[in-house]
Amino acid sequence: MLTLDNLSSGYNGSEVLHSISLEISEPAIYVVLGPNGAGKTTLFRAVAGVLKPISGRVILEGQDLYSINQLRREIGYLSHFTALPEEMTVTKALGFYGGIEKGDPAKAIETLGISELAGKKMNDLSQGQKKRVSIAKLFLRERKLYLMDEPTSNLDPVVAKEVRDILLSLSKDKFVLYSSHNLYEAQEIGDFVIMIKEGKIGFYGRKEKLRSGGYRIGLRASGDLQSLFPEGRREKEYFVLEVEGPDRVGEVVKKIVDAGMSVYEVKELGNPLEELFSGGR
Amino acid sequence: MDVWRQVFFRSMKMGLMYVILSLVMTAFITVSFGIGANVTNVPENSGRILDIRSLFGLMQIPFVAIFGLIITMPTYMLFVSDKNAGVLEYLLAVGMSQRDIFKGYLKAALALFTIPTVLALIVNLALSTSELLYAASIGALAVVTGLADVALVTFLMTGVSAMQRKPTGFNSPLGVAVGLLLVLPEVFLPFVLQGAVVWLDIGIAAVLLVTTSVLLLSVDRLIMREKLLP
Numbered sequence: 065m066l067t068l069d070n071l072s073s074g075y076n077g078s079e080v081l082h083s084i085s086l087e088i089s090e091p092a093i094y095v096v097l098g099p100n101g102a103g104k105t106t107l108f109r110a111v112a113g114v115l116k117p118i119s120g121r122v123i124l125e126g127q128d129l130y131s132i133n134q135l136r137r138e139i140g141y142l143s144h145f146t147a148l149p150e151e152m153t154v155t156k157a158l159g160f161y162g163g164i165e166k167g168d169p170a171k172a173i174e175t176l177g178i179s180e181l182a183g184k185k186m187n188d189l190s191q192g193q194k195k196r197v198s199i200a201k202l203f204l205r206e207r208k209l210y211l212m213d214e215p216t217s218n219l220d221p222v223v224a225k226e227v228r229d230i231l232l233s234l235s236k237d238k239f240v241l242y243s244s245h246n247l248y249e250a251q252e253i254g255d256f257v258i259m260i261k262e263g264k265i266g267f268y269g270r271k272e273k274l275r276s277g278g279y280r281i282g283l284r285a286s287g288d289l290q291s292l293f294p295e296g297r298r299e300k301e302y303f304v305l306e307v308e309g310p311d312r313v314g315e316v317v318k319k320i321v322d323a324g325m326s327v328y329e330v331k332e333l334g335n336p337l338e339e340l341f342s343g344g345r
Numbered sequence: 346m347d348v349w350r351q352v353f354f355r356s357m358k359m360g361l362m363y364v365i366l367s368l369v370m371t372a373f374i375t376v377s378f379g380i381g382a383n384v385t386n387v388p389e390n391s392g393r394i395l396d397i398r399s400l401f402g403l404m405q406i407p408f409v410a411i412f413g414l415i416i417t418m419p420t421y422m423l424f425v426s427d428k429n430a431g432v433l434e435y436l437l438a439v440g441m442s443q444r445d446i447f448k449g450y451l452k453a454a455l456a457l458f459t460i461p462t463v464l465a466l467i468v469n470l471a472l473s474t475s476e477l478l479y480a481a482s483i484g485a486l487a488v489v490t491g492l493a494d495v496a497l498v499t500f501l502m503t504g505v506s507a508m509q510r511k512p513t514g515f516n517s518p519l520g521v522a523v524g525l526l527l528v529l530p531e532v533f534l535p536f537v538l539q540g541a542v543v544w545l546d547i548g549i550a551a552v553l554l555v556t557t558s559v560l561l562l563s564v565d566r567l568i569m570r571e572k573l574l575p
Contacts (some may be wrong), residue, residue: 072375075571076569076571092497095387109574112438113437113438113440113572114434114437114438114570115570116570133440134440136439136440137437137439137440139438141435141438143431143434143435144431144433144575145429145430145434145436145575146430146518147432147434148430148432149424149427149430149432150353150430151355151358151359152355160351161435161439163351164351164436164439177423177469210352317356327564
C-alpha cells in the first residue's frame with residue numbers, strides 16, 4: 065500500500081528526515097512515536113504530498129505519489145493546524161472542502177457526531193471542538209490512508225476515546241498513521257509502532273516487540289510501604305515502585321488506603337517513553 | 346466550487362467595508378471627472394488650448410486601478426489568514442500546486458476588481474455626451490491598466506506573505522502603496538504629455554502584465570511548498 069523508498073525530506077533544502085525506508089501493507093493503526101523535533105510532522109507532510117522529497121520516493125499503491133496527482137484522493141491528512149477558514153460556520157467550512165474534494169459534508173458531520181456544532185462559526189468553537197471539526201473533514205469521502213498528526217491533542221478524554229474508537233473501526237480495512245507523544249495511547253490503540261529519532265527510524269514493528277521500561281512512581285504514605293510492596297525500594301524521600309502504566313496507579317493507591325494508611329504524595333519519576341527516545345530500544 | 350470562487354466570496358464577506366469604500370470612491374471620482382470632462386476647454390497662459398476633456402478622461406485610468414487595489418485588499422489578508430490556519434497546507438495535500446493556489450487568489454482579486462470597474466465604465470459612458478468611441482477606448486485602457494496593476498500587486502503581496510515566517514496581514518496597505526506607485530505617473534503625466542500619455546499607459550500595462558505572467562509561470566520554482574505552511 066505505502067512504501068517509503070529512501071525518503072529524505074525537510075524544509076528549504078535542509079533535511080529533517082534522512083533516507084527513511086519502510087513498507088506498510090496491512091490495514092492497521094501505525095503509531096508514529098518520537099520526541100519533539102524528531103521528524104514526525106515532516107514524515108506526515110511528506111507522505112501527504114505537502115512537502116516534496118529532497119530525495120527518494122513516496123510510493124502509494126505501486127505508483128509515485130508526486131507523479132500521479134489522483135493518488136492524493138486516497139489520502140486523508142490531519143495536520144497540527146485546524147485548516148478551517150475561521151470566519152465560516154462548521155457546515156460552510158466542511159462545504160468549502162467538500163466542494164474542493166467532491167465530498168459530502170453531511171456524512172462528515174454525522175461520522176464525527178458534531179451536528180450540534182453545525183451552525184456555529186469556527187471562531188466561536190473551543191480548541192477541542194475545532195479539532196473535532198478538523199477531523200471531520202477527513203470523512204468527507206472514503207479514503208484508503210489516513211494520516212493523523214496528534215489527533216487527540218486538545219480533546220477531552222471522552223472525545224479522545226470517541227476519536228480513537230473511530231480510528232480503531234477504520235483500521236479494519238484502512239491504513240491509519242497516527243502520531244503521538246503518548247506511549248500508553250500507542251499501546252492501547254496501535255497495532256504497529258514506528259519510532260522516529262533524529263529523522264531516522266529507530267524502530268518499526270508490532271507494538272509487542274517494542275520493549276519499554278516500566279512506569280516508575282514515587283510514593284509517600286503514613287505507614288511502611290515495603291510490607292505492602294516487597295518489590296519496591298526506598299530512594300531518598302520516596303518509596304519507588306515500578307508499574308505497567310499510569311492506569312495501574314489507582315490500584316496501588318487503593319491498596320495503600322485499604323491497608324489503613326494515608327497517601328501523602330504520588331509522583332511520576334520515570335517516563336519510559338523518554339528512556340526509549342534517549343536510549344533507543 | 347473552485348478555490349477562486351470561494352476566495353472571492355469570502356473576501357467580499359470579510360472585507361465588505363472595502364467593497365463599499367471602493368464603490369463610493371469610484372462613483373464619486375467618476376462622476377466628478379465626468380462632469381469635469383464636459384467643461385469647455387480653457388486657454389493656458391501661454392495661449393495654448395488645454396484639452397480639459399481629454400485630461401479628465403486620461404486621469405481616470407490610474408484611478409480605476411487605485412479603487413481596484415482597495416477592493417482587493419481583503420484577498421491579501423485572507424491569504425495570510427489561510428496560511429496561518431493551515432488552509433494552504435491542506436490545499437497542497439489535496440493535490441494543488443503553488444501555482445494553483447496563487448492563481449486562485451489572483452483570479453479572486455481580479456474578479457473583485459471588476460466590481461468598481463464595471464461601475465466606473467457605466468458612469469463614464471453615461472456621462473459622455475459625445476464621442477462614445479473615445480470614452481470606450483479610455484475605458485478599455487483603464488480596465489487593462491487596472492487589471493495589470495491589481496494582478497502584479499496581488500501576486501507580490503501573496504508572495505511576500507508566503508515568504509514571511511509568520512505573516513500578519515500588515516502587507517495589505519503596503520500592497521496598495523506599491524500599486525499606487527506603479528500608476529502614479531499616469532496621474533500627473535497627462536498634464537505634460539496630454540494625449541500621448543496613452544502610449545505610456547499602454548507601456549506600463551504591458552510591462553505589468555508580462556511581469557505578472559512570468560512570475561506566475563515560475564511560481565513553483567520561486568516559492569517552495571514549505572513557504573505555504575503555517
